[in-house]
Amino acid sequence: GRSSSWRLVASSVVEFVTLGIGMGSSGGDRSLEVAGDDPSCVTIVLRGEDHTMGNAVRYMLARRPGVEFAGYSIPHPSEDRLNIRVQTVAGGESAAEAFGGSVRDLAGVADVIAKSFLGALEEFSTSMKR
Numbered sequence: 001g002r003s004s005s006w007r008l009v010a011s012s013v014v015e016f017v018t019l020g021i022g023m024g025s026s027g028g029d030r031s032l033e034v035a036g037d038d039p040s041c042v043t044i045v046l047r048g049e050d051h052t053m054g055n056a057v058r059y060m061l062a063r064r065p066g067v068e069f070a071g072y073s074i075p076h077p078s079e080d081r082l083n084i085r086v087q088t089v090a091g092g093e094s095a096a097e098a099f100g101g102s103v104r105d106l107a108g109v110a111d112v113i114a115k116s117f118l119g120a121l122e123e124f125s126t127s128m129k130r
Contacts, residue, residue, distance in 0.1 A: 039094040040088045040092075041086070042086055042099075044085075044095075044096070046082040048080060058084065060106045061098060066088050067086065067088055069086070070084070070087075072084045086099055
């Protein structure tokens with residue numbers, strides 16, 4: 001049913017976060033949990049991430065049409081948990097789908113920044129050799 005499909009979407013994001021943009025400062029194992037029975041309102045728990053990832057994902061979620069609320073918290077500095085709360089409009093994209101789309105969008109932004117930086121670095125290196 002719909003409940004199992006949105007959980008599947010959320011769990012498939014784990015590999016993307018870990019391999020694509022997951023660069024948490026703790027260096028520990030990264031994992032993702034989804035809590036909540038309502039597909040339009042969930043809390044996603046990431047381990048091994050910090051405020052850098054939390055704020056970036058929250059920003060991308062807030063820009064997404066159909067997202068009513070996006071926020072994050074780190075319960076305590078000694079806990080290796082990043083809680084991301086997502087609420088979407090009923091009948092639209094599920095919260096887990098919105099999360100997955102936002103992470104993919106964030107990875108796209110990171111790719112553009114990396115290409116721009118590497119291009120500028122190459123240009124600078126070339127100019128220094130003259």
